Amino acid sequence: MKHAFVPPADLEPLTRHPKAAAPGRHIALHHSTCFGCGDDVPLGLHLKVMAGEGLTVDAQMPVQDWMQGGPGVIHGGVLSAAFDEVMGTSPLLVGAPVVTVHLEVDFAKPIPLGSDLQFHARILGSERRKIxxxxxxxxxDPNAPVAGAHSVFVVIDVEKHFAEHFDKRVVL
Structure with missing residues (x-):
């Protein structure tokens, strides 16, 4: 896949946090009403991001009829949201809560409704607060990607970042 995104050549390597989810374990995040991972959102993505080896994560998502964009295929915005959720969860492996700064998606092939879409993400490194x-x-078949994505996330203090919007009834 071709893309214009080029990460800095001198990224600092990161190490897995000692309390990070073990490989094969679900990385719990957010709250039950999160569009990407929440169980209480009727038409949410319901993604369960699983810790992989090193600084990688994996997830899968059934491509359902409500996700349709063009006839018989996933909507690009739904695919972008799924990438954002999977990639935005991965920094928890290094103990860093983040928000999206840049997300670039390369659409390589149409993704049909009814398929089981699988994601694999990896942390490349950091530059100051950017991951x-x-x-x-x-x-x-991981050797035959249907889409790819590149992103930059910035590490935040959750309570400060969401202070104006924080609902005291929601547990982060």
Whole structure:
């Protein structure tokens, strides 16, 4: 896949946090009403991001009829939201809550409704508060990606960042 995104050549390597989810374990995040991972959102993505080896994560998502964009295929915005959720969860492996600064998605092939889309993301490194991540989506063969993404997330203090919007009834 071709893309214009080029991370800095001198990224600092990151190490997995000692309390990070073990490989194969679900990385719990957000709250039950999060569009990306929440269980209480009727038409949410319901993504369960799983810790991988090193600084990688994996997730899968059934491509459902309500996700349709063009006839019989996923909407690009839904795919972008899924990438954002998967990639935005991965910094928890290094103990860093983040928000999206840049997200670039490369659409390589149409993704049909009814397929099982699988994601694999990896943390590339950091530059000050910025964390660089890339990911692919495939339909069962990681060597045949149907989409790819590159992103930059910035580390935040959750309470300060969301202070104006924080609902004291929601547990982060």
């Amino acid at each position: 660089y991540i890339d990911a692919i989506a495939h339909l069962g």
